[in-house]
Amino acid sequence: MADIRRALKKFAPTFIQAREASLNEADTVLRLCKCFTDVFGFDAIEDISREANLKNKFVDICLKIEGKIRILVEAKAAPVQLRDRHIDQAQAYASHNNYPWVLLTNGVEWNLYHLTFGDGIEYELAFSVSLNGDEAIEIAAEKLGYLHKLSVRKGELDKFWETTTALSAGSIGKSLFTESALNFLRRQIRKDSGMLVDPEELATSIHQLFTAEAREQIGPMKIRRKRKLSPKPATPATGTAVKSD
Numbered sequence: 001m002a003d004i005r006r007a008l009k010k011f012a013p014t015f016i017q018a019r020e021a022s023l024n025e026a027d028t029v030l031r032l033c034k035c036f037t038d039v040f041g042f043d044a045i046e047d048i049s050r051e052a053n054l055k056n057k058f059v060d061i062c063l064k065i066e067g068k069i070r071i072l073v074e075a076k077a078a079p080v081q082l083r084d085r086h087i088d089q090a091q092a093y094a095s096h097n098n099y100p101w102v103l104l105t106n107g108v109e110w111n112l113y114h115l116t117f118g119d120g121i122e123y124e125l126a127f128s129v130s131l132n133g134d135e136a137i138e139i140a141a142e143k144l145g146y147l148h149k150l151s152v153r154k155g156e157l158d159k160f161w162e163t164t165t166a167l168s169a170g171s172i173g174k175s176l177f178t179e180s181a182l183n184f185l186r187r188q189i190r191k192d193s194g195m196l197v198d199p200e201e202l203a204t205s206i207h208q209l210f211t212a213e214a215r216e217q218i219g220p221m222k223i224r225r226k227r228k229l230s231p232k233p234a235t236p237a238t239g240t241a242v243k244s245d
Contacts, residue, residue, distance in 0.1 A: 002148035015107030018078035173218030
């Protein structure tokens with residue numbers, strides 16, 4: 001992943017000043033385009049398009065690699081507090097092209113969303129970071145480095161999402177609340193304490209360890225049990241009987 005810490009620290013005051021001066025959206029977009037070149041390595045002419053339009057659906061900035069759009073950027077004025085609903089325009093644009101990444105930012109706050117397309121459009125927040133303060137910038141640089149042109153080109157952004165999804169509460173919960181996983185834990189608890197706990201009680205205790213937000217991702221607690229295979233019907237004997245004299 002690209003290391004953007006130094007460049008990001010240098011550029012962050014530009015956005016802080018923009019927020020303090022209550023700059024409008026157009027001025028914020030100008031600063032964002034400069035940031036995408038100076039910090040994220042995109043070419044100002046070849047890789048950045050502004051106000052892309054598809055069937056009256058506009059998106060503020062498109063970040064491209066080798067002519068292919070990879071990230072849609074929805075920009076808001078520096079002082080505007082970001083809301084999920086702000087990605088509606090970019091989401092509508094993305095739905096016509098199956099673009100999976102939408103970045104919502106006012107320069108100070110950066111929210112990256114991953115979109116999936118099936119019967120409808122679903123979006124999930126991949127990360128949310130801020131440039132407000134040195135410590136925040138250090139944390140932000142670790143995540144925003146995935147948006148650098150080289151990282152996107154190498155597939156590191158997509159790999160990041162695959163890892164994030166695999167380690168999400170929903171994924172971990174799906175693995176934990178299986179008959180085999182619970183039986184393993186029951187054996188370990190019995191080895192440590194001498195108690196053989198009930199699998200339903202164990203599952204409930206594990207479920208309560210998660211935060212309310214994580215439990216929402218996991219959904220209703222349900223132990224997934226192995227399907228028992230039905231026995232195969234007996235194969236009738238074949239061949240010709242031989243009579244003995």
